[in-house]
Structure formats: C-alpha cells, structure tokens
Amino acid sequence: MNAKAEVAAPLTGMRLLLAGAVLALTNFMVVLDTTIANVSVPHIAGSLGISASQGTWIITSYAVAEAVCVPLTGWLAGRFGAVRTFTFGMIGFGIFSLLCGVSTSLGMLVACRIGQGLCGGPLMPLSQTLLMRIFKPEQRAQAMGVWAMTTVTAPILGPILGGVISDTWSWHWIFFINLPVAALCAFGATRLLGSSETKTEKLRIDGVGLALMLLWIGALQIMLDLGREHDWFSDPTIVALAVIAAVGLVVFLAWELTEDQPIVDLRVFRHRGFTVAVASLSFAFATFFASAVIIPQWLQTSMGYTATYAGYATAFTGVAAVIMSPIVAKLSSKFDPRALVCFGILWLGMTSLLRVHWNSGADFWTLALPQLLQGFGMPFFFIPLTTLALGAVEPEETASAAGVMSFLRTMAGAIGTSISATMWDNSGRIARSEIVSKLNTQGTSEALAAQGFSVDQIRAVIAQLVDKEAMALATTHIFLISAVVFAFAAMIIWLTPRPTRTVEMGAAH
Structure with missing residues (x-):
C-alpha cells in the first residue's frame, strides 16, 4: 500500500462542522446501544419465549464483543487506515443492527449482538482519533468537550428511547433505528474524511x-x-x-x-497507581452497570411498569451527570483526585443504601430519586479516576493504558451483570421459600373467597403476591451487597500514589 502523510491538514468551514457532527453522532449511537436494550429485555424475553435472566445475554454479549475488539483498534487503523476502518466498522454495525432486528431466536440475536459489538468496538476510539486530526490544535479541547457530551447524554436517552420504542412499536425497532444513522455516518465518512486518512503499513498482529x-x-x-x-x-x-x-x-x-x-500491553500494570485505579474502576463500574440492567427488569416484571416508565425512572442518573461533569472537570485540577474518586464512589454506595429501603409499594419518585442522586456522584468517579490511571504511566504508554482500561471496564460491566443477575434470581428463590414457609393464607383465602374468587384464582393471587414480595427482597439484597462493593472500591483508591503529571484531554486517542 502507498502510505499517506501522517500529518493531515485540519478541515475548515462547513466540511469541518459536518465531519465533526458525523463523528459525534457515531459515538452517540455506539454508546446508546449499550443502554437502549436494558429496558427492552422483558419485551424481548416475552417475544422469544425465554427467561428474563437469559435476556441479559443480549446485553453481556454486546459488551464482551466490544471489549474484545477495543485492543485491536490500533492494529486495524495501522493496517487499513483509520478512516477506512471507521467506515467499514460503521457499515458492519448497520448490517448487524438489521440482523438483530429480524432475529427470531435467542441464539440468532446473541450472535448478531456479538457482530454488532465487534464492529462497534473500534468506532468510539476511532471517532476520538479522527476528531483530533480534523480540528486545529487550539480547537481540539472544545471538540473533545462536545464528543464527551455525546458519551454522557447517550445513556440518558438510551433507556427512554428503548422504553418508548418497545411500548409504541416493538423491540425490533431499537435496532432498526441504527440503520439510517449508520448509513448517514458511513456516507459522511467517505465523503468528508478521505483527506484525514492515516498512513497504512503491513503490521504484524x-x-x-x-x-x-x-x-x-x-x-x-x-x-x-x-x-x-x-x-x-x-x-x-x-x-x-x-x-x-x-x-x-x-x-x-x-x-x-x-x-x-x-495484543494487550500488560506491562502497564507494573505501575501501582494504574493497577489500583483500574481495580477500583472495575469493581465500581461492574456494580453500577449491573444495577442499570436489574432495575428496569424488576420494575417491569414485578412492579407493573411499562418499558417507557422504567426508562424514565432509570434515565435520571444521566441528567445529574451532565450537570456535574463540567464542575468536576474544574475541581479535578484543584483537589487531590484520590479524594474526588473516593467521594464519588462512596456517593454511589450511599445511593445503593437508599435502594435497600425499596419495597413493592414504592412510588415512582421513591424509585427515581436515588437514580437522580446517583448521577451527581458519577463524574466524581469517572473523570478523576481517568486522571489517576493514565497519570501513573509513562507518557508513551498512555494510549496502551487507555486501551487496557477501556477493555477491563467493559469486561467488568459484562461480568458484573452476569453475576448480579444470577445472585438476583437466587435471592428471589430463597426469599420466596422463606415467605412461603411463614405464610398463613387462611384469612386472605377467606376474604378472596367472599369476593367470589375460585380456589384456583385464590392460589394464583397469593402466588403472584409472594413472587412480587420475593423479588422486592431480592432487589434490596443486591443493593446491600452493591453498597459494600462500592465502599471497598472507594477505599482501595488510597493505595495509589498521587499522579505526578497532568493528562491532557484526548491524550489517549
């Protein structure tokens, strides 16, 4: 292949604005797909005739595939070119989105979600890389700020869009809506980013x-x-x-x-600061992401919520995160980042303790308020933790460290979801057995019989009530454990030394 010049001239005018919009929209779509399916799992499970716990495979398969592909991004860009890899990744993402939407079995849907994750994995880091190439140095901080906002706002709209689409149309459309976006972004990349292509060479993998x-x-x-x-x-x-x-x-x-x-540079773990920061990130993110999957399922399967209202209840987390992100970014330069991270994760633990008091009679705002409060702590967790982790490695290792951190964070989310879903189901079974062993149904049965219920109807009503209470107890049990994990993640951050250098925005691109 003929190598192109490594230093590309920044774009200007309308071409720059359109190219920036394409890259931001791509990042928005990929991040959106990590949360849009969360509230749709009960719809998908019912349509495919599977259990809700099996439905979580739809989420974990995408996350694992995305995590696996992230370390390959550098090789793919070096071998085929950043723009070419970006374009083909976008086309593949659109094709697999279509196949997800027409899936008729769990196996087919999981396989297509894996394909979606493999194609989508490189898009997020590549969109960041290309943004740094098309903007002038003095414009890059502002461009990265807009890029970061798409990363923060997508998880807000994900649950809401997923719920509204599932209730109004069908779950298939949470995947079909990717098609016009993927087509637009692939076309835009082809037309606008050709001059920003990176040099290519035959790299060994x-x-x-x-x-x-x-x-x-x-x-x-x-x-x-x-x-x-x-x-x-x-x-x-x-x-x-x-x-x-x-x-x-x-x-x-x-x-x-x-x-x-x-393929994964494990040598960065020789830095204690990086190792401890990534460990804290993995524990905290696994716990946080698992709750984002379990809460919508509980609201729909036990509390009678529609997917739309489950989306509304869970989306409040992102609202507060958007408000606090610029504030935390400024605080990060004035305070010890370890203190900010510790505060942020402990705040997440506190909101988990608020959920321990949930019950089957909780109203909407009782459920939504902890989500809103949780959002205030999230930027304290994510932003300074990135500074701690990347500030602990050598400058030339920053990109490798960022890739490892992204890989482990995504894997932690998938593993945490699988473990939490199992614990949630087991806790529900145990709680149901304990409730049944202490249940005295005589008075209830007589009252229902007096209202004209048959014996079978009475049994069904009591069984439904027992199941509802059991899942409420199981949910609060999960959040009690979550609070303990958050506390552990917050405390170990003090084992990392304070970073000796500043990590500039976009340094890991």
Whole structure:
C-alpha cells in the first residue's frame, strides 16, 4: 500500500462542522446501544419465549464483543487506515443492527449482538482519533468537550428511547433505528474524511495472544451466563468451561508478558497507581452497570411498569451527570483526585443504601430519586479516576493504558451483570421459600373467597403476591451487597500514589 502523510491538514468551514457532527453522532449511537436494550429485555424475553435472566445475554454479549475488539483498534487503523476502518466498522454495525432486528431466536440475536459489538468496538476510539486530526490544535479541547457530551447524554436517552420504542412499536425497532444513522455516518465518512486518512503499513498482529484472549473470555462469559441454569459446577460442561477459562487466562498472561508486540500491553500494570485505579474502576463500574440492567427488569416484571416508565425512572442518573461533569472537570485540577474518586464512589454506595429501603409499594419518585442522586456522584468517579490511571504511566504508554482500561471496564460491566443477575434470581428463590414457609393464607383465602374468587384464582393471587414480595427482597439484597462493593472500591483508591503529571484531554486517542 502507498502510505499517506501522517500529518493531515485540519478541515475548515462547513466540511469541518459536518465531519465533526458525523463523528459525534457515531459515538452517540455506539454508546446508546449499550443502554437502549436494558429496558427492552422483558419485551424481548416475552417475544422469544425465554427467561428474563437469559435476556441479559443480549446485553453481556454486546459488551464482551466490544471489549474484545477495543485492543485491536490500533492494529486495524495501522493496517487499513483509520478512516477506512471507521467506515467499514460503521457499515458492519448497520448490517448487524438489521440482523438483530429480524432475529427470531435467542441464539440468532446473541450472535448478531456479538457482530454488532465487534464492529462497534473500534468506532468510539476511532471517532476520538479522527476528531483530533480534523480540528486545529487550539480547537481540539472544545471538540473533545462536545464528543464527551455525546458519551454522557447517550445513556440518558438510551433507556427512554428503548422504553418508548418497545411500548409504541416493538423491540425490533431499537435496532432498526441504527440503520439510517449508520448509513448517514458511513456516507459522511467517505465523503468528508478521505483527506484525514492515516498512513497504512503491513503490521504484524499478535495472533496467539488474540486467540488466547478470545478463548478465556468466551469460556468465562459462557460459564457465567449458563451456570445458573446448569446448576453450576455439578454440570461437567460448566466445570470444563471454568477450567478452560482459568488455564486460558494463565497462558494468556504468560504469553502477553513475554511478547514484543502484545495484543494487550500488560506491562502497564507494573505501575501501582494504574493497577489500583483500574481495580477500583472495575469493581465500581461492574456494580453500577449491573444495577442499570436489574432495575428496569424488576420494575417491569414485578412492579407493573411499562418499558417507557422504567426508562424514565432509570434515565435520571444521566441528567445529574451532565450537570456535574463540567464542575468536576474544574475541581479535578484543584483537589487531590484520590479524594474526588473516593467521594464519588462512596456517593454511589450511599445511593445503593437508599435502594435497600425499596419495597413493592414504592412510588415512582421513591424509585427515581436515588437514580437522580446517583448521577451527581458519577463524574466524581469517572473523570478523576481517568486522571489517576493514565497519570501513573509513562507518557508513551498512555494510549496502551487507555486501551487496557477501556477493555477491563467493559469486561467488568459484562461480568458484573452476569453475576448480579444470577445472585438476583437466587435471592428471589430463597426469599420466596422463606415467605412461603411463614405464610398463613387462611384469612386472605377467606376474604378472596367472599369476593367470589375460585380456589384456583385464590392460589394464583397469593402466588403472584409472594413472587412480587420475593423479588422486592431480592432487589434490596443486591443493593446491600452493591453498597459494600462500592465502599471497598472507594477505599482501595488510597493505595495509589498521587499522579505526578497532568493528562491532557484526548491524550489517549
């Protein structure tokens, strides 16, 4: 291939505005797809004839595929060019969105979500990279600010759009709406970004590392998703998956630490500040993301909420986050980032404790208020934590460290969702057994019989009531555990040293 000049001339005028809009819209769409399906899981489960816990595979499969593809972004851009990779990723994202929408079985939908995640994974970092190329140096901070706002606002609209679309049309349209956006952005990239293409060369890829990563991550996620239904380690299949995941991880670590050009640069973990910051991020994000999946399911399956109102209740988190983000960005330069991170994560733990008092009779604002309050703490968690992690590594390692951090954050969200969904279901079963063992139905049965209910109707009413209370108890149990995990994540951040250098916005592109 003929290499193009590495330094591209920044765009100007209307061409710059349109190209910037294409990149921001792309990032918005990819982030939107991480949350738009959360409130639609009950609709999808009912349509495909699967359980709600199986429905979470739709979320975890996308997250895992996206995480796996993020470390490949640098190689893909270097081998094929950033603009070309971006364009083909967008086209693939649109095609798999179409296939998701026409899926008729869980297997087909999960497979297409994996394809969607693989194509969408590189789009977020590439949109950041291309923004830095098309804007002049003095305009980049402002451009990255707009880019960051799409990352923050997409999770707000995701649950709302998912709920409204599922209730008004059908769940299929949460995927179909990607088609015009993907077509527009692919066309725009082709027409507007050609002059911003990066140079290409025949780069070697760490094929063994990639194969090992796919092996252990795939085995681990399948084990977590299938474990509950197969009675965990009493099933030889689950045991085999656990062994494959464990052995695959050990071999992967050994290979990557000795490889000259690793698929994931694990050497950045030699910096204590980075290791501790990423550990804190992983625990906190896994807990946060799992709650964003469980709450909409509980509201719809037990509390009688429509997908639309479940979306309204959960979207309040993003509203407060948007308000606080610019404030926290300014505070980050004035206060110890460790103190800000500790405060932010403890705040998330406090909002989890507020949810411990939820019950089956809670009204809308009782459920929505903790979501709103949670949003105030999120920027304190994300923004300074990025400064701590990337400020702990060498300047030339910043891009690698950012990729590792993004990979582990996304994987933590998927793993946390799988574990929490299993714990939630198990807690519901235990709570139901305890309620039934102490239940005295005589008075209730007589009162219902007096109103003309048949014996079968009475049993159905009591069973429904017991299930509703059991799931409420299970939900509060999950949030009690979440508060403990948040407290742990907040405390370990003090093990990291204060960063010695400032990380500029966009430094990891």
